Amino acid sequence: MNLADLPSLRELLPALPAAFRGADTLDPRGKVVLITGAGAGIGRALAEDMSARGASVAVLDIDGSAATATANTLGENAFAIPADVADRAAMREAVARVHARFGRIDVVVANAGVVPEPATIATMDPAEFDRVVAVNLVGVFNTVHPALPHVIDAGGHVVVVSSAAAFAPGMAGSPYMTTKAAVEQFGRALRVELAAVGATAGVAYFGIVDTAMTHGTLDDDELGRAVGRLLPWPLNRRITAREAAASVAEGIVRRAPRTIAPAQWEPYALLRGAINVVLDDRLTRDPAVREVIHRVEARVRAARAADQPREHGSQRARG
Numbered sequence: 018m019n020l021a022d023l024p025s026l027r028e029l030l031p032a033l034p035a036a037f038r039g040a041d042t043l044d045p046r047g048k049v050v051l052i053t054g055a056g057a058g059i060g061r062a063l064a065e066d067m068s069a070r071g072a073s074v075a076v077l078d079i080d081g082s083a084a085t086a087t088a089n090t091l092g093e094n095a096f097a098i099p100a101d102v103a104d105r106a107a108m109r110e111a112v113a114r115v116h117a118r119f120g121r122i123d124v125v126v127a128n129a130g131v132v133p134e135p136a137t138i139a140t141m142d143p144a145e146f147d148r149v150v151a152v153n154l155v156g157v158f159n160t161v162h163p164a165l166p167h168v169i170d171a172g173g174h175v176v177v178v179s180s181a182a183a184f185a186p187g188m189a190g191s192p193y194m195t196t197k198a199a200v201e202q203f204g205r206a207l208r209v210e211l212a213a214v215g216a217t218a219g220v221a222y223f224g225i226v227d228t229a230m231t232h233g234t235l236d237d238d239e240l241g242r243a244v245g246r247l248l249p250w251p252l253n254r255r256i257t258a259r260e261a262a263a264s265v266a267e268g269i270v271r272r273a274p275r276t277i278a279p280a281q282w283e284p285y286a287l288l289r290g291a292i293n294v295v296l297d298d299r300l301t302r303d304p305a306v307r308e309v310i311h312r313v314e315a316r317v318r319a320a321r322a323a324d325q326p327r328e329h330g331s332q333r334a335r336g
């Protein structure tokens with residue numbers, strides 16, 4: 018492709034509604050849907066939603082008892098699979114089990130995700146960076162890759178769960194923002210590639226959803242609350258897991274290239290290029306942001322200093 022092939026603004030604007038609508042529709046009745054991270058939060062709500070729409074659901078979660086609890090509420094067309102999305106061999110086997118059980122896989126939702134302990138890049142434990150990348154990015158590949166032959170056979174649909182964090186500022190939680198931006202690109206590439214073989218893919222974005230993840234990052238942590246206060250209205254609006262799941266479920270039916278919930282994030286998502294130039298500049302100057310960064314760094318360093326005597330002590334004990 019060369020630059021001359023890019024659409025002009027005059028071509029772009031009338032094409033927008035069709036681009037949002039996506040391709041033809043997908044009726045969930047009788048279809049098989051694999052959802053990762055479906056033992057809790059948005060994944061669980063999506064499992065309930067897709068089951069209510071008539072799909073059979075494979076409920077995959079690292080927390081086996083949570084997966085079983087979700088599957089039990091859905092009845093006999095649901096199947097619990099304990100597996101860690103970061104474990105490539107386990108995911109290959111999990112996908113094979115879903116196919117053996119139902120004979121097909123129409124839809125895959127790579128939803129499992131984790132957040133890092135708050136830290137700046139300078140103060141971050143490298144193992145924490147690797148853990149988030151292993152689940153949020155490599156885990157998406159491990160979920161989607163083995164399922165693709167089945168999804169293509171079925172002319173199905175893949176959803177990868179990104180976040181508004183893919184394009185919003187990323188201080189003090191960079192592995193999360195980095196992986197969500199990568200997942201967005203993964204989903205865009207996948208959509209173009211699958212179009213050539215008769216299947217579809219989309220990226221799901223959420224703002225703030227009322228789940229355990231949000232409680233752990235924004236509510237239960239004093240610094241998380243300070244970060245939350247930096248979010249301006251209407252971006253600080255919270256939706257329920259059920260509302261987030263409904264946006265994904267409707268996106269699956271529409272084979273939508275992207276879903277964003279709540280809708281208040283849509284203008285920012287569309288205009289992000291220009292907005293982020295200004296926003297990033299502002300954030301580097303904002304005293305409130307600097308203060309939060311200093312507090313995060315001070316807390317990480319204090320926790321590390323408090324741990325060190327214990328580590329030395331236990332090394333001495335082992336030695």
Ligand SMILES: NC(=O)c1ccc[n+]([C@@H]2O[C@H](COP(=O)([O-])OP(=O)(O)OC[C@H]3O[C@@H](n4cnc5c(N)ncnc54)[C@H](O)[C@@H]3O)[C@@H](O)[C@H]2O)c1
Pocket residue numbers: 053054055056057058059060077078079080083100101102103128129130131152156178179180181182222223224225226227228229230231
């Ligand atoms: N909650 C939000 O505000 C929000 C906003 C934007 C995007 N998201 C994204 O939506 C997705 C779901 O988030 P949520 O709020 O429901 O989270 P949650 O923490 O409430 O639930 C996540 C589920 O994933 C499971 N999980 C975690 N690591 C796993 C692994 N390695 N393998 C398999 N399962 C694993 C957990 O056991 C849990 O059941 C995540 O990808 C998250 O990044 C959430």
